[in-house]
Amino acid sequence: MTTATGSASWFRRTTRAIHIPPVYFFLIVIFLVSGLLDQILSDGQILTNPAIMLNIIVRSVALGIVAVGQTMVIIGASIDLSVAYTISITAVMSSYIMQGDTANVPIAIPAVLGIGLAIGLANGLIITKLKVNPFIATLGMSLIIKGIINATFSNYTGSVPRSFEFFGYGTIGPVPVSIIIMLFVYLVGWYLLARTKFGAHLYGVGGNAEVARLSGVRTDRVLIGAHVICSLTAVLSGFFLVSLMRSGAPWVGPNGLYDLESIATTVIGGTALSGGKGGVWGTLAGVLIFGVLDTTFNQLGVNPYLKMVLRGAIIVLAVASYTIRSKKEAA
Amino acid sequence: MILETNKPIGEINMTEASIIEVRDISKRFPGVVALNNVSLQFFPGEIHAVVGENGAGKSTLMKIMAGAYFPDSGEIILQGNKVSFSHPKEAQVKGISIIYQEFNLLPERTVAQNIFMGREPGKLGVLDVRELNKNAAQVLKELGAEQMISPSALCSTLSVAEQQIVEIAKAISFDSKVLIMDEPTASLTSVEVKMLTDLVAKLKARGMAILFISHRLIEVFDIADKISVLKDGELVGTELTEEVTPEKVVYMMVGREFDQYYPPLGSKDDLGEVVLRIKDGSNDLLKDINLELRKGEILGVAGLQGSGRTELAQAIFGAVPFKSGSMELYGKTKMVKSPLSAIKLGMGFVTEDRKAEGLLPRQPIRDNILLAVRSLQPLFGFILNDGVSRSRKMVPTLATQVDLRTDTYDKETQFLSGGNQQKVVLSKWLASDAGIFIFDEPTRGIDVEAKAGIHDMIRELTKQGTAVLMISSELPEIIGMSDRILVMADYRVAGELPAQSTEQEIMLMATGHANGNNTGMTESVGDE
Numbered sequence: 001m002t003t004a005t006g007s008a009s010w011f012r013r014t015t016r017a018i019h020i021p022p023v024y025f026f027l028i029v030i031f032l033v034s035g036l037l038d039q040i041l042s043d044g045q046i047l048t049n050p051a052i053m054l055n056i057i058v059r060s061v062a063l064g065i066v067a068v069g070q071t072m073v074i075i076g077a078s079i080d081l082s083v084a085y086t087i088s089i090t091a092v093m094s095s096y097i098m099q100g101d102t103a104n105v106p107i108a109i110p111a112v113l114g115i116g117l118a119i120g121l122a123n124g125l126i127i128t129k130l131k132v133n134p135f136i137a138t139l140g141m142s143l144i145i146k147g148i149i150n151a152t153f154s155n156y157t158g159s160v161p162r163s164f165e166f167f168g169y170g171t172i173g174p175v176p177v178s179i180i181i182m183l184f185v186y187l188v189g190w191y192l193l194a195r196t197k198f199g200a201h202l203y204g205v206g207g208n209a210e211v212a213r214l215s216g217v218r219t220d221r222v223l224i225g226a227h228v229i230c231s232l233t234a235v236l237s238g239f240f241l242v243s244l245m246r247s248g249a250p251w252v253g254p255n256g257l258y259d260l261e262s263i264a265t266t267v268i269g270g271t272a273l274s275g276g277k278g279g280v281w282g283t284l285a286g287v288l289i290f291g292v293l294d295t296t297f298n299q300l301g302v303n304p305y306l307k308m309v310l311r312g313a314i315i316v317l318a319v320a321s322y323t324i325r326s327k328k329e330a331a
Numbered sequence: 332m333i334l335e336t337n338k339p340i341g342e343i344n345m346t347e348a349s350i351i352e353v354r355d356i357s358k359r360f361p362g363v364v365a366l367n368n369v370s371l372q373f374f375p376g377e378i379h380a381v382v383g384e385n386g387a388g389k390s391t392l393m394k395i396m397a398g399a400y401f402p403d404s405g406e407i408i409l410q411g412n413k414v415s416f417s418h419p420k421e422a423q424v425k426g427i428s429i430i431y432q433e434f435n436l437l438p439e440r441t442v443a444q445n446i447f448m449g450r451e452p453g454k455l456g457v458l459d460v461r462e463l464n465k466n467a468a469q470v471l472k473e474l475g476a477e478q479m480i481s482p483s484a485l486c487s488t489l490s491v492a493e494q495q496i497v498e499i500a501k502a503i504s505f506d507s508k509v510l511i512m513d514e515p516t517a518s519l520t521s522v523e524v525k526m527l528t529d530l531v532a533k534l535k536a537r538g539m540a541i542l543f544i545s546h547r548l549i550e551v552f553d554i555a556d557k558i559s560v561l562k563d564g565e566l567v568g569t570e571l572t573e574e575v576t577p578e579k580v581v582y583m584m585v586g587r588e589f590d591q592y593y594p595p596l597g598s599k600d601d602l603g604e605v606v607l608r609i610k611d612g613s614n615d616l617l618k619d620i621n622l623e624l625r626k627g628e629i630l631g632v633a634g635l636q637g638s639g640r641t642e643l644a645q646a647i648f649g650a651v652p653f654k655s656g657s658m659e660l661y662g663k664t665k666m667v668k669s670p671l672s673a674i675k676l677g678m679g680f681v682t683e684d685r686k687a688e689g690l691l692p693r694q695p696i697r698d699n700i701l702l703a704v705r706s707l708q709p710l711f712g713f714i715l716n717d718g719v720s721r722s723r724k725m726v727p728t729l730a731t732q733v734d735l736r737t738d739t740y741d742k743e744t745q746f747l748s749g750g751n752q753q754k755v756v757l758s759k760w761l762a763s764d765a766g767i768f769i770f771d772e773p774t775r776g777i778d779v780e781a782k783a784g785i786h787d788m789i790r791e792l793t794k795q796g797t798a799v800l801m802i803s804s805e806l807p808e809i810i811g812m813s814d815r816i817l818v819m820a821d822y823r824v825a826g827e828l829p830a831q832s833t834e835q836e837i838m839l840m841a842t843g844h845a846n847g848n849n850t851g852m853t854e855s856v857g858d859e
Binding site for chain 1: 439
């Protein structure tokens with residue numbers, strides 16, 4: 001008993017000292033259990049084949065990038081439900097503008113980034129200036145984008161040039177470009193949150209907006225900034241998806257459940273839905289947990305709906321473990 | 332006697348210039364005059380305590396000085412210049428910092444991040460974490476707390492006293508000249524109080540003007556140089572601590588006429604058997620609670636804020652139950668573990684905070700009244716035949732009983748006045764046939780007329796054979812209503828006083844001045 005609590009506190013102290021979110025422990029357990037199941041029931045590739053491991057990460061890239069933005073708005077005690085359709089509009093608009101021609105890429109990228117910027121700005125302004133609940137504001141935005149793209153495009157529209165596929169399929173040495181980009185996004189996200197005034201103020205706004213305001217923080221600007229960043233990460237995810245699929249379609253975002261799954265992975269990673277607490281590295285673990293599950297279920301050839309059941313159970317368990325732990329710490 | 336103490340301001344300490352002064356400050360809130368022509372001066376290197384009963388206007392005064400409220404009339408003079416603050420930030424920049432009773436720290440951020448929130452060092456938006464921690468360490472060192480608190484510790488891991496120090500560090504990092512503290516010691520242990528008072532003395536030596544509000548006269552007399560007493564929004568007087576006794580200050584705080592009507596006290600004939608007996612009840616906060624409650628009596632529970640009054644009510648009702656000790660209800664040993672079991676055992680709880688705990692403001696009056704009855708019904712059996720049920724017909728009868736006047740019972744409860752809302756809460760418990768009523772601040776925020784109505788009703792309940800435990804922070808109400816008075820202090824029963832004890836007797840016991848220093852368990856009755 002004493003040794004158990006002793007080692008537990010040792011574990012907590014160590015993870016705190018080097019800032020490893022405890023969810024990584026969970027990720028390792030899931031990875032090992034998946035590997036073991038794969039070893040017993042299938043061909044045992046998960047633990048032995050590095051290509052599979054890379055594949056897990058590549059599968060996670062689209063979700064992983066947008067989850068960084070989602071983490072930021074959630075730390076600010078906001079939320080963004082419009083990311084899925086922001087991904088969709090990015091995919092269709094970029095393949096529509098590019099039309100398979102490399103010459104159009106320099107036009108398409110800034111144009112689509114501009115759309116993302118406008119969406120984020122609109123979300124942030126609606127939430128801070130019109131005081132609309134973020135859930136409703138971004139849900140409304142999501143429906144607006146959905147309406148616009150569904151009215152304009154029915155299915156695959158245009159295509160991206162070969163050169164643009166580098167994002168989705170290229171490698172630098174043995175490492176896929178997409179993984180490098182995703183890790184870069186995580187580094188930027190971490191830097192913004194941990195090493196800039198914007199980050200410090202965002203935690204303040206999410207933790208207690210009134211305290212932040214009384215300390216002289218421009219709370220509205222900070223939150224608008226977080227929403228713009230969030231929409232831009234959705235755009236980046238959209239670029240990745242369209243380069244993978246070679247052509248964009250309106251259903252790309254919602255079919256991938258990027259809105260709800262980015263929220264779920266953020267929360268699994270230990271970011272409090274009430275704001276003011278968390279970070280991108282936890283979210284990365286959440287994303288990888290989903291990636292490992294996906295790959296395992298594919299390897300084992302299990303009914304995909306069972307995968308959803310397991311994902312659901314993991315979300316609930318993770319959040320329950322956080323609330324139980326924080327209660328224990330409070331006592 | 333009051334006249335003697337009421338020296339004109341300015342006679343004391345004419346030699347030095349005041350650092351901050353309020354002149355003829357008045358502030359009204361709907362229905363109340365919170366401050367009426369209050370003038371006070373505060374000097375550098377001086378600790379000035381502002382005392383008074385709940386609702387005397389202390390907090391309002393502090394908030395006006397700190398820019399959180401804007402006065403209706405009057406001026407604030409800072410170092411000879413008239414100032415007016417539209418936002419607390421403006422006051423802060425000019426060197427006036429305030430520490431509220433409920434802390435304004437972000438629990439999930441570090442000490443350094445909290446101290447310099449909004450003023451982080453660094454260029455071009457990039458945070459200089461080392462500089463941030465260094466600056467925080469510097470501020471903590473000035474307070475002599477560098478050993479105790481690490482700049483990189485999360486605030487949620489600190490004790491209340493340490494958080495208090497972080498708040499002070501934040502305040503002095505603004506280079507404050509005036510530090511205002513609202514009940515700084517309310518939730519500290521005696522060791523921590525000592526630490527805090529040492530710290531405040533240090534700040535005083537640096538020439539800061541320190542104002543603090545406190546209920547605890549012992550501490551006030553320990554550290555304050557000057558004591559100002561507010562009562563009902565007016566300044567009673569300012570005294571030098573060395574020239575005044577606690578008894579006199581208490582008299583200044585409470586000295587007033589009884590001008591309110593209360594129903595006659597209960598008679599011996601009404602008194603029945605003991606219906607509730609608690610022996611050595613304790614939980615995380617409350618310690619060694621012993622009490623008896625009889626049928627037909629009103630037991631008043633007095634005590635200062637944070638003395639455990641509300642916690643006592645919550646423990647008896649099972650909202651935050653006792654963890655040890657024993658409880659006897661109607662002669663049988665029963666431990667109340669939840670509000671539902673309390674309701675089943677015949678208790679009713681009229682809570683302090685109607686909006687948060689007593690009412691469902693968006694539900695119709697009818698459903699609010701039937702809430703407690705319904706909780707006793709089977710989960711699905713009731714609603715199905717609700718349309719013709721007896722319970723539904725009870726509503727008009729109950730409303731008449733509590734004198735609730737409304738055109739329809741289908742109106743959302745939030746649209747009723749405070750007094751009428753309280754009547755709805757009351758009828759909710761009448762409906763459940765409770766035999767033991769717990770009232771926590773039954774008349775808070777209610778106008779005088781409705782108050783008298785509720786007082787009559789509470790007395791009427793005891794005539795009908797119920798037992799009433801009434802918590803109130805208004806001493807006239809405690810004295811006017813109670814057949815016995817229980818005084819709480821530091822989450823213990825400080826003692827019991829007979830009916831019609833004076834406010835002074837109660838205050839002395841509640842501030843720990845009666846029975847010595849209130850160190851041990853005090854079962855004895857007040858020594859007056």
